[in-house]
Amino acid sequence: MKKILLLLFVTLFFYGKLNAQVAVIANKNVPIDKVTKAQLLDYYSGDIKYWSNSKPIIVFDIKPKLDVKEEFYEYIAKNTARMKSIWMKKMLSGEGNPPESVISEEEMIRKIETTSGSIGFVSLSKVRGNVKTLLIIKK
Amino acid sequence: MKKRLIIIFLIILNVNTPAQFEESAFKAFGYFQVSFMQQFFRDQLDKKTFSVQQLNLFLQRDLSENWSAFVDFELLNNYSSGKSWGDISLNEVWVKYYLSKRFNLKIGLQVPPFNHLNEISNKTPLLPYIIRPLAYETSFNEFLNLEDFIPRRAFFQMYGFLPIEDTKFDYAFYLGNSPNISTKATRAGQSGIDTTNIFLVGGRVGLRYEDVKVGFSATYDEIVDLKNIDAHFQVISGLKNIPRVRIGTDILMDFKKVNFSAEYIKVLYNAKNLIDMDKQFFYVTLGYRITDELYSYFCLHSTQENYDIELADYAGYSTKVSITIPNFGLVYDINDRIKLKGQFARVDVDVKNSPTDSFLSYYYSAAISVFF
Numbered sequence: 001m002k003k004i005l006l007l008l009f010v011t012l013f014f015y016g017k018l019n020a021q022v023a024v025i026a027n028k029n030v031p032i033d034k035v036t037k038a039q040l041l042d043y044y045s046g047d048i049k050y051w052s053n054s055k056p057i058i059v060f061d062i063k064p065k066l067d068v069k070e071e072f073y074e075y076i077a078k079n080t081a082r083m084k085s086i087w088m089k090k091m092l093s094g095e096g097n098p099p100e101s102v103i104s105e106e107e108m109i110r111k112i113e114t115t116s117g118s119i120g121f122v123s124l125s126k127v128r129g130n131v132k133t134l135l136i137i138k139k
Numbered sequence: 140m141k142k143r144l145i146i147i148f149l150i151i152l153n154v155n156t157p158a159q160f161e162e163s164a165f166k167a168f169g170y171f172q173v174s175f176m177q178q179f180f181r182d183q184l185d186k187k188t189f190s191v192q193q194l195n196l197f198l199q200r201d202l203s204e205n206w207s208a209f210v211d212f213e214l215l216n217n218y219s220s221g222k223s224w225g226d227i228s229l230n231e232v233w234v235k236y237y238l239s240k241r242f243n244l245k246i247g248l249q250v251p252p253f254n255h256l257n258e259i260s261n262k263t264p265l266l267p268y269i270i271r272p273l274a275y276e277t278s279f280n281e282f283l284n285l286e287d288f289i290p291r292r293a294f295f296q297m298y299g300f301l302p303i304e305d306t307k308f309d310y311a312f313y314l315g316n317s318p319n320i321s322t323k324a325t326r327a328g329q330s331g332i333d334t335t336n337i338f339l340v341g342g343r344v345g346l347r348y349e350d351v352k353v354g355f356s357a358t359y360d361e362i363v364d365l366k367n368i369d370a371h372f373q374v375i376s377g378l379k380n381i382p383r384v385r386i387g388t389d390i391l392m393d394f395k396k397v398n399f400s401a402e403y404i405k406v407l408y409n410a411k412n413l414i415d416m417d418k419q420f421f422y423v424t425l426g427y428r429i430t431d432e433l434y435s436y437f438c439l440h441s442t443q444e445n446y447d448i449e450l451a452d453y454a455g456y457s458t459k460v461s462i463t464i465p466n467f468g469l470v471y472d473i474n475d476r477i478k479l480k481g482q483f484a485r486v487d488v489d490v491k492n493s494p495t496d497s498f499l500s501y502y503y504s505a506a507i508s509v510f511f
Contacts, residue, residue, distance in 0.1 A: 038305050047300070047307075048240050056204065078350070078395065081431060084475060085265065088510065091168070092262045094199055094209030094231070 021124035022072050024135040025112050029055075030119065035134040040076045043119060045086045046096035051117060060111055060120035063101040072121045075137050163201035170195055172263040174506035181498060191217050192278050192506065193263055195230070208234045213261060215278050230261065241299045251293035252311040252343040253356040254389040254402045256422075260289075264510040267470045269482040270502065272422035272440040273462060274404060288404050288420050288442070290315065290341055290358050290385065300347075307347040309354065315339035317360045318383075337361045341385075350393035358385045362408075382409045396428040415447040434470045439463075459491040466502075478508040 024035055031053045042048040043057050051057055062069045073080040090096035102108045105122040112118050112131050124136060171194040178186045191214075198210040210232050216225035233247030252258055259265045260275035270276060274288035285291070293315035300307045317337035323330045337360060345354030362381045389402040406418040422440035429435055441464070447457040468482035482504050490496040 049237065050239070078393065079431070081428070081472075082393070089259060089262070089265055092170070092195075092197070092265065093258060094197070094207065094211075094233070094235070097166075 021139065022068055022075070022121050022137040023124045023127045023133050024072075024119070024121050024137065025109070025127060025131040026119040026134050027112055027116055028130060028132055029116055030132065030134075031055075032134065033132070035119075037076055040135075044076060044083065044099065046090050049096075055117045058115050058118040059099040060108055060115075060118060061099040061101045062105065062108060062121075063103055066105070068105065068121065068123045071137065071139060166197075166199045168197050168199075168511060170262070170264050170508065170510040172269075172506050172508045174269055174504055176269075176502060176504040178500055178502050180500040190278075192269075193261070194218075195261065202234070205237050206234060207237070213277070239299070241301060243298050245296040245298070247294065249293055249296060249313075251290050251296060251313045251315065251341055251358075252298065253290050253341060253358065253385070254343075254387040254404065255352065255354065255391050255400065256389070256402060257289050263508045264476075264478065267426065267434060267436050267468060267480065268438065268466075269468070269480050269504045269506045270464070270466065270484055272402075272420075272424075272438065273442050273464065274420040274422075274440075283442075286318065287406055287418055288385070289387075290339060292316065293339065293341065305348060309343070309345040309347065311344075312342045313340075315341070317363070319361075319363045335361075335363050337363070345389075352389075352391040354389050356385075356387040356389075359383070365414075378410060378413055383407070384409075398426045398428075400424050400426075412449060415445045415449060418442065418444045432472045434472075435468070436470075437465075437467045439465045458493060461487075461489045461491075463487045463489075476510045480504075480506045480508060482506075 024040065026032075026035075031051050039048075044059055049057055070080060073083045077083040077086065084098075087096075087098035091098060100111075102111055102120075105126045108120045108122050109126065109129050109131060112120050113129050119134070121137075127133060172192045173190070174192045175189050176187070180186070194214045196212045199207065201207045211230040212227070213230040214225065214227045218225035218227050220227075229248060231247075231249050233245050233249045235246075236244040238244075250257060250261075256272065256275050260271065261277050273279070273283065274285055276283075277285065279285070293313040295315075296311060296313040298309075298311035298313075300309045302308075315338065316333040317335055317339055319333060319335045319337065321328055321330050321332060321334050328334070339358060339360040341356070341358035343354055343356040345352065360383055362383055363379060365378055365381060384407045385404060386407070387402065387404045389400070391400045392398060401423040402421060404418075404420040408414075408416050410416065420440070420442045422438060424436055424438040426434060426436040441462065443459065443461045445459050447459070449457075464484050464486050466482055466484035468480060470481075471479045473479060482502070484502040484504070486500045486502060488496070488498050488500075
């Protein structure tokens with residue numbers, strides 16, 4: 001019985017760790033295989049709008065307030081509020097639009113699979129399907 | 140040679156009109172700020188007022204992958220043409236060409252980059268203030284000549300940034316009209332156009348590194364006839380083509396929950412030692428994010444304007460006006476689109492040689508800022 005409980009605890013512990021990690025994923029056709037924190041901020045802030053092959057960069061956000069979202073924006077911009085302020089400034093200056101929001105991590109994966117030039121983020125444990133993982137953000 | 144030119148031309152055309160561009164949606168959005176203000180002034184009864192301080196309406200459309208158009212209408216102070224209240228203006232009307240992060244071109248009426256706050260000065264959802272730092276408080280336009288401090292209009296701009304590792308070097312260069320614009324009141328022909336062959340020439344260089352942003356801005360233009368710009372100097376005749384230089388510097392820093400921003404502007408006129416009408420402005424803000432929704436700040440801003448006529452016969456005309464406003468406030472984000480703001484400000488107006496015009500007053504204000 002003790003062994004079963006220990007196994008359960010270890011499984012939950014590692015599942016929790018895996019769940020806490022954020023995977024930055026992209027459509028298979030993007031011309032990069034890894035991405036840096038500075039590049040992510042450039043893409044999400046709209047400072048850089050095209051890939052090196054001149055195709056547009058399509059970024060996706062998640063609408064609900066999920067841990068994965070908090071951790072992603074904390075990593076690239078210190079916090080979600082600051083990211084929202086950057087998007088609002090771009091929009092009110094006519095310099096860009098906020099990213100399209102999806103309602104769940106499952107929808108994020110579907111969108112990334114089917115949208116050419118797209119990039120987004122999900123929990124590492126949720127990564128599946130025909131997408132490219134560019135970065136794993138460890139807490 | 141002709142063939143080469145045709146090939147180059149076709150390549151350029153191909154860059155401009157990608158075949159895969161899908162027609163984007165026409166977007167209409169805006170924001171407004173409604174405020175309540177109570178003013179305590181000398182021994183008089185206090186004044187209270189509600190006001191639609193500002194309403195901005197935007198239209199935006201991406202015309203192709205590289206071209207986009209933008210329109211911004213601004214209505215101030217409970218605007219009503221029938222009651223002669225407030226003001227309405229065409230704030231921005233431009234088309235932009237995006238070649239790359241290094242080069243953008245903007246043609247049409249636009250707010251030029253001059254210090255950090257000028258770009259967002261009229262965008263109330265981005266600001267914690269109800270009364271903004273003075274040089275940027277557009278609802279004070281009726282009694283403070285804000286355009287002396289900052290350029291509010293340009294018509295042609297090249298801008299972009301050059302990344303070097305994690306540092307970005309921003310640049311902008313722009314052209315616009317000089318301040319010698321004909322109005323319906325002056326009856327100098329078609330209103331709203333520059334009556335001279337002088338340009339406003341300006342630019343900004345800056346750098347961004349992680350959470351620090353610094354910049355240096357400057358403009359040059361000339362005032363042809365001072366009498367049309369400032370009534371105080373009507374007594375001086377024969378003073379023509381006065382060069383005006385604006386110099387500005389700004390800094391912005393974020394440290395986790397604390398942020399700091401500051402600016403300085405100096406306006407210099409070369410009036411051949413006949414008059415001194417130089418001006419300066421600064422603001423310093425220290426902010427602290429208490430929670431995700433609640434933000435607090437302390438701000439100090441000040442303007443100083445010289446009105447000196449350096450001729451013995453006009454000694455009585457000389458004066459100096461200083462306005463200093465320490466203030467603090469709180470902002471609560473109800474959600475992404477609605478903010479509640481509160482602010483307390485102490486306004487100290489000091490007019491040299493005129494104690495009756497100098498005064499001290501206190502403002503309590505509250506506002507709701509809505510983005511829609």
